[in-house]
Structure formats: structure tokens, C-alpha cells
Amino acid sequence: MAKKYKIGLFDNEKSLLEALKSLKDKNVKVHDVFLPYPVHGVDDAIGLKPSRLPIIAFAVGFCGVCFALFFQRFTFIDWPNIIGGKPAFALPAFIPVTFEIMVLSGALSMVAAFLYRSKLFPTPEVFVFDERATNDRFVVAIDLEKSPMNSGELDGHLREKGAVEVNEKEV
């Protein structure tokens, strides 16, 4: 099922942000924005909530700490190493490994969650609305079906707000 999108291209972040603001005022829901680099203010302008990925890093990192401590204690049950008369499981000596496991599990889980949530994985063919979005254009894509403005009105509005190019794309 092909969907029609209106694509507006901007060449600087200032007019992009103004256009996004005006679209929000006119109740036009933006499908997505494609940027060559992260522009601050875009998240708010299109109503993106802050990412919850750090929670995963914290939760898995915490589990990593518990696992590392448990595992190191476990290896000492059968064969306690008594060194210098200290207790077999003297906690400070086990903190470095615990710390490393925490960092490793936190980092890897967050990255895995990021790739999963953003659906990032290697494929030879990649669909992009406009190739210039990774180069020098800020691309706004609007789903025409969900837009209260019709194609012509949107066209005029985007151009008025500084779009250097407006076109339509069926997906």
C-alpha cells in the first residue's frame, strides 16, 4: 500500500526549526525529520519524548554487578584462597572485576537496545526519503493522509517558511 509523503528540504537549522514550529501551530503532524547532525529543538518541535534507553543501561548494569559479585564468591566456595591471612572473600579485591562487568553489561545492553529500537542492522539496500539528508539538507517528511492541509497548501507553506525544495514521494 503506497503512502504519499510531502518532503520539504531546508538548508539550515534555523528555518527548519521555524517551519517545524509553524507546522505544529497548524496541527500538521510531521512523520519524521531527517538530519545530517542532531539539531537541538527538533525533538520538542515534533513531540519526541526523551529516550528511555539509559534505564536499560542502569538495569542491566545493576544485574551485572550482582552477577559478578555472586560469581566471584561462587568460585571461592570450593577453593578459598587465603592470602596474607586475609579473609577469603575480602570485598575490595573483587571490586575491579565487578566494576568492569558493570560497565561491559551496561554498555552492551544499551547499544543492543538502541540498535533494536531504531531498527538498525546491516542490509545492502537502504530506503531513504532523500539522499541529501545525510549530506547537507534537513528533510521534513509529512504523511499527506494525516495532514489537515492539502498538498498544494503544504507546498506553499513549506516554501514560505524557507524550504529550498519541496517534492512528493510515494512509499
Add this chain to the structure above:
Amino acid sequence: MEALSAIREPLVRNVKSLGEVTDAVSTPLNSKPKALWYGLFFPSVAALILGIVAVTYQIMTGIGTWGNNNPVSWAFAIVNFVFWIGIGHAGTFISAILLLFRQKWRNSINRAAETMTIFAVICAGIFPIIHLGRPWFALWFLPYFPNSRNLWVNFNSPLLWDVFAISTYFTVSLVFWYIGMIPDFATLRDSAKTRVKKIVYGLFSFRWTGSARSWSRHESVSLVLAGLAAPLVLSVHSIVSTDFATSVLPGWHTTIFPPYFVAGAIFSGFAMVMTLMIIMRKIFDFEKYITLYHFEQMAKIIILTGSLVGVAYSTEFFIAWYSSNIFEQYAFINRAFGPYAWSYWIMVTCNVISPQLFWFKKIRTSIPALFVITIFVNIGMWFERFVIVVTSLHRAHLPSSWGYYSPSWVEIAELIGSFGLFLTLFLLFIRVGPYIAIAEVKDLAGKALKK
């Protein structure tokens, strides 16, 4: 909002459009490299081959091909290991710690520095493994199921902490590096001229489209990874230093080691970053993106860390005197005036004296001077590890077991080989990968254009 200072110059100058940044990075990737690149690449490959020959010979014959023996049972292998790990630390410092401190000047050197970290840690990791003599048993370092040896690894030992620290450090750096490169691979994919390149960069770009939602997640991932990598990098070299500091050997068991090693690591790493940046700038004509301002900032970090290292050297001497322990005192007097005095004074000249020249603005803004001094610093930092390891070992409590260590050709060939491996990998990477963080530089350029 970003505030633009009226006094401070913008970090990226004379960039007229964002497309110019893409072109600056992708054009060299689509054309034949300069003669300078070949001039560096072939000697590096030759050095790498020499290293491979030496390692093969050493593994087939035995560790006896090295100069290590009682009392100096630890020498080149650990010296090279600590040296390369230290080199790697500057990359993480630039990519993680400077990110957390919002030091935007890091953006254009960040990728090359991180790349350096990855390859330096690879070089470092090789040495403990070949020092096993039987490297195919390297997996025994790790606790794994089923526990067929009926004996777990010793979690009490700093050497085991090292295994965890280095492997975590490598993995996290690799992931951090790659996540940062995904948007840049997408840029290269979309600007690729041939179909093959489009597909290859497409595979590496993980379907990245630059969607605002992905960017928002990407930023949050980068920030958390930086937050994890920052204490990680400090922990790694602290743990490396405990390999020595937890022993009972005069010259090694000093409590100053962890901070002293971390400062030294960042010191040598920045020197290496600077050397590589000077070469890279020359290969690609990148004066616009890697400016004198960057070199000046790095030179200032080198003065700071170099002075810290200098203070650490004198603190060791003070504590040896203050401890009233004759063995401790002897270890340090012997270091400075004993049979290895030559290596001690090379170290002091290169590490303590040469970076002090950066107090002069003329010197820290002159590319040839920077190039020479940073190489001196690297030589000095290699000798620092040599001094710590070898001078402490060659004198035992019993004079009958005193000795003098000198490396065999195998060890020297392996050291040269590690440089060959490092430079080969680095030079290959700058031919195929996004060696400049394109998106991050555009961020700066975009801000400058707005003005």
C-alpha cells in the same frame, strides 16, 4: 541553546556549506592517495612482516628467544603492553571525557583518536598473549563453563583484573567507536559514486537514515557510553599499575602508581594523537578542520600531564627517602645512577624537560616543533615503563642474583612489528573509513553558518 562567543574564534573556519564537509572527507576516499601515504604504508607493512616473522619464530622455538631471564623475568613484553595501553587512553579521553565536559574542539580529532585507541589496544593485547609461550591456551585466562580444569581463575590477582579491564576496555571502545561511525557511514553511502561502494557502506551504515528519533537515541547512547567509558579508562590504567603496585618489590610497591600511570597514559596518548594528526593533516590537506587551535589545546594537556608525571617521579624519590627503608632507597638511587642510568635520564629528558617547552607559544604553535617533541614524549614514555620494570627487577635483595638485561633481536623485532601493525591498520582505515566524525564537524559548521 548554544552560545557563540564573540571573542573565541569558531572551531571550524571558512566552511561555506555543510556539503563541503562531506566532500572534504569523501573525496580522498574516492581518489588515489598521495605519495606520502605510500611512503608511510610500505615501511609499516615491512615492519609488520618483520614482527610476524619474529613472533612465529618465538612461538615455534620458545620464550628463551627473548632476553628475559632471572632476575629480569618481565621485560619487553610488559613494557610494550603498558606502552600501547597508555597510547590508547588518549583516544578515550578525547572521545568520552572531553564529550562529557562539552569540549567541542574534540569533534574534528575525535574519530582519528578513537581509531588509534582501538588499534593500540589490539597491539597491547598481543604481548601478554605471546608471552604465554603457548598462546593457544589464552582462553584459560577466562572463567568459563564447563569448568573442566576444576580450578577457577584467581579473582584476587591484579593480572586477572587486567584481563577483565583490557577486554572490557576494548569491547566498549569498539562499540562506542562504531556507534559514532554509523551516521558517517550513511553519509559515505549516500555520497558514494559506485554501486559496490554504495552497498558496502550501506552494510556498514546499518540502515541509518538520520531520522530525528534515531538521532535522539544516538545522542543518549553516546552520552551514557561516554559516562561509562570515562571511569573505565581511569580504571584500566589503575588496574594495569596494580600489576606492579601490589607486589612487594622495591620500586614497584608504591601507592602513587594508579594516578601516576593514568597521567602518564594520557600524556603519551596525546603525544601519539598529535603525531598522527600532523601526518593525517599532511596527507589530506586538512588545515581547515584540524587547526593550530587543536594542537595548542593538546599541547596544553601535554604540559599538564607531563608535569604530573614529573611530580610523580620526584614524589617516588621523596617517599623512598622518607620511608627510611634502605631497600627502597637503594632501588631509586640505583635507578638514577646505576647500570640503567642511561634509560632513566632518557626518560627524564623526554618526559619532564621536553614538554616544558610548550610553555612558549611559538613552540606549541609550530608544527615541526610539535612533531619532534611529541615523538620525544613517546620515546620517553616507552622508557618510563622500561625503567619501572627492568631497573626494579635487575637488583634483588640478594646480590648473588643481580643481573643485567638486554633485549634479543626477537624482542626488538616484535616491538617494531607492533608499530608496523598499528600504522598499517591506521593507514588502511583512513583510506576506507570515516576518519573524521562528519556529523560532529557539521554540528560545528552548522552553528558557525547560522551566525
